[in-house]
Amino acid sequence: MKGVANVVKMDMAVCRKAMTIMTLSMLLAGIFCLFFLTPLLLGLFVVGSTAVISVIFSIENKSNMEFFYGCFPIRKWEYVVGRSITSFCVMAIPSVISIIFVQIGMHFSLCRNEDVRTIMEMTDKYQMVIMCAFIMLGFAGGANLLLASYVGKIESREFLEVVLLLVEAAIVSIIFFIIQKTVYHGDNQKFVTDMTGFFSKHEVLSCVLLIAVGLVFLVAGAMISLKILKKKRI
Amino acid sequence: MLNITNLCKEYEGFKLDNVSFYLPKGYIMGLVGKNGAGKSTTIKSIMNILDFQGEIQVNGHGNIADEMTVKQAVGVVVDLPFFPITFTLEQVGKYAGAFYENWDRDTYYNLLNKFGLSAKKKVSELSRGMGVKLQLAVALSHKARLLVLDEPTSGLDPVARDELMDILMEFIEDGENSVLFSTHISADLEKIADYVTILSSGKVFYTGEKDILMEQYDIIKGDYSKVDDKMKKDLIGLRRYGDSFEAMISKEKYKLYDVNSFQTESAKIDDVLIYAERSDS
Numbered sequence: 001m002k003g004v005a006n007v008v009k010m011d012m013a014v015c016r017k018a019m020t021i022m023t024l025s026m027l028l029a030g031i032f033c034l035f036f037l038t039p040l041l042l043g044l045f046v047v048g049s050t051a052v053i054s055v056i057f058s059i060e061n062k063s064n065m066e067f068f069y070g071c072f073p074i075r076k077w078e079y080v081v082g083r084s085i086t087s088f089c090v091m092a093i094p095s096v097i098s099i100i101f102v103q104i105g106m107h108f109s110l111c112r113n114e115d116v117r118t119i120m121e122m123t124d125k126y127q128m129v130i131m132c133a134f135i136m137l138g139f140a141g142g143a144n145l146l147l148a149s150y151v152g153k154i155e156s157r158e159f160l161e162v163v164l165l166l167v168e169a170a171i172v173s174i175i176f177f178i179i180q181k182t183v184y185h186g187d188n189q190k191f192v193t194d195m196t197g198f199f200s201k202h203e204v205l206s207c208v209l210l211i212a213v214g215l216v217f218l219v220a221g222a223m224i225s226l227k228i229l230k231k232k233r234i
Numbered sequence: 235m236l237n238i239t240n241l242c243k244e245y246e247g248f249k250l251d252n253v254s255f256y257l258p259k260g261y262i263m264g265l266v267g268k269n270g271a272g273k274s275t276t277i278k279s280i281m282n283i284l285d286f287q288g289e290i291q292v293n294g295h296g297n298i299a300d301e302m303t304v305k306q307a308v309g310v311v312v313d314l315p316f317f318p319i320t321f322t323l324e325q326v327g328k329y330a331g332a333f334y335e336n337w338d339r340d341t342y343y344n345l346l347n348k349f350g351l352s353a354k355k356k357v358s359e360l361s362r363g364m365g366v367k368l369q370l371a372v373a374l375s376h377k378a379r380l381l382v383l384d385e386p387t388s389g390l391d392p393v394a395r396d397e398l399m400d401i402l403m404e405f406i407e408d409g410e411n412s413v414l415f416s417t418h419i420s421a422d423l424e425k426i427a428d429y430v431t432i433l434s435s436g437k438v439f440y441t442g443e444k445d446i447l448m449e450q451y452d453i454i455k456g457d458y459s460k461v462d463d464k465m466k467k468d469l470i471g472l473r474r475y476g477d478s479f480e481a482m483i484s485k486e487k488y489k490l491y492d493v494n495s496f497q498t499e500s501a502k503i504d505d506v507l508i509y510a511e512r513s514d515s
Contacts, residue, residue, distance in 0.1 A: 009332070010332075013321070013325060073301075
C-alpha cells in the first residue's frame, strides 16, 4: 500500500498546478451555473477533470516514465490502483469544493431554487443549449490553457489541439440541440420529460447514480489497465 | 552479482538468442554491440520491464520471483531521465526517493552538489550530461549494489564522459558493487571495463575478461590465394578485395597456419565488434 500512496503523491505533484487552475475554474463555473442549470456542474467536472488527467498523462508520457514505473520498486497493481485513485481525486476534489461553493451561494441568495425554475421557464430551450455550448466552449478553452501552461508557449501543434477541443465541445453542443429538437417531440417527449422530471426531483439519487457509474468505469478501467500492463509490458 | 542464463527474447525480425554472461561483484562489465544487437533488450530484461525466457539473478535473487528485492538493489541510468519533466530536482528526490527503503536524502543532496546540479532546477532544463548525473545521483542515493547503464556516454562531451567514468570507478571501489554499462564507444571500455560481453545479432560473441579478449584475436591480411578451405572456416568476418583479403582470427587457430604468409596485428575491441558483425551478415 505504501507503493500506491507514493504513486498518488507523485501524480498529484505532477498535476498540482493544473489542479489548482481547474479548481479555481470550477469555483467560477459553480457561481456561473447558479444562474442557469445546477446539474450542468457534473458535466463541467467531466470536462475539467478530463483535461487535468490528460495533463498528467501527457507530462508522464513526455517524461519517458514507463521506464520509471518499470525500473523503480513498484508493483504493477500498485501503479494501476494509485493512478485510479489519483484520477478519482482529480475529479472529486474540485467537485466537492464547487458543490460547497454552490450551496454557499444558494444560501446567501445568489440564486434560489425558485429563481432557477423561473429562469428555466422564461428561457427558451434553444437558448439554454446555446448557453451550454458557451460554457463547454469556455471550459474547453480553459482546459487548453492548462496545456499551454505546461508546454510553456502555444505552438502550432498545441494550437491545433485547442481548436480540436473547441470543435469537440461545439459538436457535443450541436448534438444536444439535435436531441432537443428530435427527442423532445411527439411521444418521446413524455418519456423524456418523465425521466428528467424524476431525476430533477431526486437530485441526490441522480448524483449517487452518476458517481456509481463513474466508479464502475474507474474500476473497470483499472482492471483492464492492469491486465494490459501485465500482458503487454514495455 | 549478475548472472544471466539462456536469455531469449523474440521480436519480429530480431531474436535475443540464449544470451548468458556473469558479472562478479566489484567489477565493471561493458556490454557491446552495434545498434540493434540486443543491448537495451538485455537491460530491459534485467529490470523485468519486458517478458523474456531464461533466468536472471541479481545478488542471488531472481529478477521475477524477487522483483522488488532486485529493484531495490539496482540503479538504472538511461539516455534520458525518466522523471516528470515539470519536477525540480528537489521534487525528484522527494517523490522518487519515497519508493526506496534505503533512500538517503543527505547523500542525494551531496551528490547534487558534487555534480554541480541545483536542486531548484527542473528536469526539463537539464542538459544530456546533467540528466545522466541526476539519474546517477538517484541510483547512488538508494544504495544500489548494481548500476545498469544503457549507453550513458552517448552524446556526452569528452569531459562529461571522463567524469562519468570516474564516478563508476569510485562506485566499485569497495568491492561490493558492480556496474554493467552498454556502449558502442570502445574508448570507454578500454578505460574502465574489467569484463566485456559482445553481442552480435542477438547472440553472445564473447564474454569474459577484457584483457583476455584483447589478446585473443588478430586481424589478418594477405593474398587470398593462400587461403585454403580449412583456413576459411577459422576466419571471422572474411572480406575479399580483389586478390587480397582481410579477416579476424583467434591467435590460437592462427598458429596452425604459415604465419609468414600473412600480415597480422592485434585486434582492438572495435575490430572484434566489426568482424563479429561481418561474420553474421
